[in-house]
Amino acid sequence: MKLKKFLKGTVVAATFAAAAWTLPQVQAEETKGPVTDEIGVVMIPKGAPIFIGGYWTISGPDTALGLDQQRGAEIALDDWDGMVAGHKVKFVVEDSQCNAEGGQTAATKLASNQNMVVVVGPDCSSAGTPGGPILWKAGIPSVATSTTAPTLTAADRPEGLHGYLRTIYNDLSAGAADAEYFFNEMKCTTMATVHDGSPYAEQLVRVAEGRFTELGGKVVAAEAVTPTDVDMRPLLTGIATTKPCVLYFPIFVASAAQIVRQSSEIKGMEGTTIIGGSALMAPGFLEAVGDSAVGFRFTNPDASDDAFGERYPQLVKQYEEKYGEKPIQAFHANAYDGMAVALMGIEKVAKTDADGNTYIGRKALRDALFATKDYDGIGGKISCNEHGDCAGFKFAVYEFTNGDPSTFEIGTNPKKIHP
Template structure:
């Protein structure tokens, strides 16, 4: 945890937004990069960006619901002002991220932004937002580079309430070597920051643990025919294929691997973006027995109030959580609200003022016990801890999706 004085130095030395954000005094607040004035009774506008369409909709919608439930805990109001969530569909790609961030940054009333789910979005979006002096709290984007010590100053306004894949990749390699006793692996990525960085971390750790990486392959997120790739991989005779892809491509790999000669005994391991009923439907019968590396979401690993949250989720949406990062998004929203409460000031007329640099500092300083676990941001914006697990799908019926049951935890025991 950084002290406020150190944070101030960091912002000025390596994280100062572009000249579009300048020192300003409004009402009772003076701030080095700008002040937001929210008129009496006007809403506090919080931006959101998640994948809300296409095959990975469940990933983003689940997080959006987590934020909505966090707002509900304060009655939809903060400091006497209604909370308004302006959610954009970022489509889980760089172009969508640029569009969503540009739209949110163009609104001078955007106080802070929650999301995205995808690292492909966060990579271009976070700098756009920080250029406007807007803090972004990522809710499921796990690419290591986003909170690495050498991240550029353009990411100084970015934090995340989800783990880094520097930990997930290490855990997946450990499971491969110790749990599966795999000696060889082929990895497959789709060029996205999430998949490319995660498979590289896994490959590096797999090698350190004494395993051999036979090859590192790539596909397009929209590829349909995986047979040529899988035939090539089969010729290498790996013990394990590791493919942390998104729903559409992962389902194609899984289905077609089952019918590729030479892969009958090869274990298949995917990533955390696949925990959804949509993936079960896309993969069909091939999903039974398929495993994914995932954070531990068992009751013992989560915060003490998580069961209560799940009950509220079911009550609000008439179904249980539809993917796996709702708790991270909920905690991101709580962090945002706590930071706003800490720095906002009200004048005699009832207008609210929020200093942008003060808000950024507060996000880095605040700590609390979240429903996903302890939340405390380090100097590089990493605010969540990681506990590893491996989940296995037990049924091909999408209606049976229930995180912890289908898929169920199989490792560690």
Template sequence: MKTSDTPSPALLSCLALTLTLLLGSACVPQNMVVSPLGTVVVGPGEDIQIRSLEVLTGSIGELGIPRQRTLAIALADYGPIKGHNVSMGAGLDSLCTAEGGKAAAETAVGDPRVVGVLGTSCSVAAAAASPILSEAGLVMISSSNTSPSLTSDLRGKAGANYHAGYYRVSSNDLYQAQAVAEFVHTELGLRRMATIHDGDPYTTGLTAAFAVAFEALGGAVTAVEKVSRGDTDMIPVLTRIAAGNPEGIFFPLFPDEAGYVVQQIEEVEGLAGLALINSESLLFIELESVDAYLSGPEFNFGANVNQATGRSGDELFAAYRQQYNESANNAYIALAYDAATILLRAIEEVAVADGDTLFIDRARLRAALTATTGFNGIVGPISCDSFGDCGTGLILISHYTDPTVNDITQLPVVFRYAP
């Protein structure tokens, strides 16, 4: 039998395929261009892999748990993609911290089968997770992050924490800042406001954007104060605020710190009766009494239908209650559902089947998400810009006076904002 030191064409082909797989791509069908970001190969009988990066523990676990649960509902509603089921694996707890976001992202990219992730719940976690996921070629879609730093200033300038492959259906906080400024100035007739943030991308970005919007309307920001996560004594901060004689305070802090502000404000001379404006975090803690305004995303869209699944908001909310024996914020559920379905829709759009094997080009997946225009979601029409902002910008402000109520849909809406 004649032998040769020259490798056979079949062996060369096998070696090339092995090398390509090791480099994060694959031997793809001839009608596909090999992706600069790699190609995920889903073998016969294998599931398409995505991951959930939400906050699942602590006092703000209620931000993330409903979103992870809703992802499971969305996967069941959407069904298989070109003969392959979609698996979310075990939920990764991003902890609402930079450390948690980094660790969750590293876990996700450690599995080369993962195509994309849903999350995070908190902007501070996203700022740490986004560069890791972007570098690995993954896409990330949040239903909760709102810091402008993660996308742009809505005028074409990228934010400090923007990285390619990041998207969100939650609205940029520049919209919420404008909504709060208009409400305070026009509806409440206030001209002097103080703000409190905790130094993270969410609270810092939102209070800074509010100050710009409020001053543009003719108002004055009398103090910009900072607390730290975990602080319990708010008297020093409130005392400094009182020196400026404000008419109200905007403090989009997380639940524990926001609660201490409400509980201690009456102890500081000159602050009794001030208008208090928070995000929705006050709903997550127990208070003996409260009189505050809460700003957050629109939640009245029960009749809207998600075009990918045909499920209406009312049907989705009912399904959530039936499956988990409890209710959750309608906005959280709707935003998470829409985020999941635009990811699944984009995967289906770019996935190429070759027999029982599926090839998902990471670069094409990003392009498909960026090209999302006029997708009819439960939250309304969804269109993404070049920086990944896909939110509607619709904001509600509700009046919170009954501390026994923890469902924002049960509070009276006093102001609506649309861009």
């Protein structure tokens, strides 16, 4: 009996010890080769690869959002010939699933690799909110590529997000621009909003509501759905009673598609223009909505050639050559820039000893990334501030012209209608 108890105790203790050992932790100050760093040093032996991670939505209805960015990052890597600091890059991509659970799992998997140097991504704020801190706890900075929620780079953000920067705009700009468009261009004085509880949608809607009220407009209904809701008719009937001029719902493909399909059936919605957000710039949206998409508008960062940097047409050409189709979403340029910033950061801090081994200080890399200034990126000028915001915002409105997913092509379907 005693032996049994002892064995049981040993097994439990061993399990806890193993769990504690495998949990990614930031080490204390460390010196390896020529490099001393506050939170740790990664040593890459001569000939071994440098690990760079990535996590985006690569399954489910929002696949185009993530896949497009993974491709952007891969093209950047091709432009560096797959090499950085004299080592081959091993690019490990995980699925963020565009939700918190997915982000957490993907980040934990990436962080469990002790040789991981930096992570590019994610695409969704809901994945970055838990993912960023998990990575930074392991000393790995993240360069997010389309997470726009203001809290991620707010001055009072939690410690875990201090290693998190982004080559995409902040929704403080996007939400305000959206509200200004509704009020100034569409001449709307009443607005209804719908978010889906995700950090991206909720924060964006709050910013837009604030700006709209400031301008003198009135928010007549502020509603919320869950991403899996299918029956939007009661919600829309409720909104219709307030007779808004514009219904703004910057949510994701599945639930947005239901709103688009069902709003035309609701009495009282005839005078309301419905407008979605940038997550809907995807062939998957047309697949989910069908012909009801024709004439539907959504706000999006300007994705036309002249809005991007000079090298953008070249990126599109490489994209088509490599993947056999035109870009399937709007953030591949931001992802290209994200990877470029990461690679330049590594080049800046990597030190190689006489034997050809390379050493990268984790804190030094984080600081180098945050110090990126005036880089002429494909998505525009990249200059990071101390909170991790690196890119500006150019506003545009798009409209779908055809419901067939195979006709999706940024510029024609959807076509830019403003500015």
